[in-house]
Amino acid sequence: MNTYRIAVCALVLLTGAPHTLAASSVDLSVKGRLTPTACTPLLSSNGLIDYGKISQQDLNLEKGTRLPVKHLQVSIGCNAPNRFALRMRDNRDGTAMVNSEIYYGLGLDNSGNRIGLYSLTFDPRQTQADSLATAYGTESTTGGLAWRTANLNPIDIGANSYLGFTDTEGSTTGPTAIQALTSTVKIEAVINAKQNLDLSSDTLLDGSATLEVLYL
Template sequence: MKRHLLCSLLLCGSAQALATSTVDLSVQGLIIPAACLPQLSSGGLIDYGKFAQQDLNLETATRLPVKNLHIGIACNGPVRYALRMADNRDGSAMVNSEIYYGLGFDNSGNRLGVYSMTFDPRQTQASNTAQIYGTESTTGGLAWRTSNLNPIDIGSRSYLGFTDVEGSVSGPTAIGILGGMVTVQTVINARKNLDLSVETPLDGSATLEVVYL
């Protein structure tokens, strides 16, 4: 009897072990009816033209003239969204920060420099509100920075959004049409750090993405 009881207990234990050797997978998401189309003036092209290597600082980085682009985001209805940017020249920025994007490499593989893109809420308008405030999330939209009028550099790992409520921590509000001006600041590496023996093109490229919330 004891042997039968022991065998029954072992079988029960084996059955439980087998029962816990599986796991369920769920695939979820939400398809929304709204869609947004972002656009930049000049086709999103910043062109500094030609300049001589002697125009660059030898020992320190050189700031090129600030450039501005008009930005427009048109949605087919009010929708909550945020913006982020992906560097298509990842690894070429001379500064390791999510708000700086690379300009590619010179002939010897040296990093040419960086650029950043800044949104200014004071120069941003929305179709359904008189004043826009900027807000930012570094947690994928779980928490948001207190909204204000300070300029914000768009990052590759954080969300940038806009709201019509000053001092809010609730994130972006639903916006249909957004328009404004963005500032692009470009910095070239010190001349002593570069191989400029041949023509060297600046090769910055990034993708601005609308993230639906």
């Protein structure tokens, strides 16, 4: 996904001088950069996580039910080394049981109840970037202005945070230029408490999200 930064700048000068004339015009600047670099994300199993049929008798009555952990391979291929970050958008926004950027919704049941949530975790130890011996994970919650100290801790990908990888442990300068990246991602899903759901008929888990590549 290409992103273009737009800057709108204006300056209004106020003064106490009685004879100063106010300007009747202001400048607008529109800036950005077009890049020949392109990166393509790919997901194993066409991005499908299928839990099959789940009997309501296997659900906890008063608390959420954790489903078996699943794994998905994420691959990013670029036509040249490029600094990029990842972000995920929830296509079922507002349906997760918990309001957090790292939790994504599983849709609503027939009565409008929230079915559950899921999360995706990237583990640097399960990530290969080009020929790097080790890829360290880093994250920005400020749109790329500042980056978390790079390390090997797992990172839950968020809807409002940038996630990237670098070859330097302890770095705070953000992702390094990478051409090919592959990571095995852990998916964890939780179904809402049985007492909070309408299970009078089949209820479909309807999670959907979009993984974005952001060029830095």
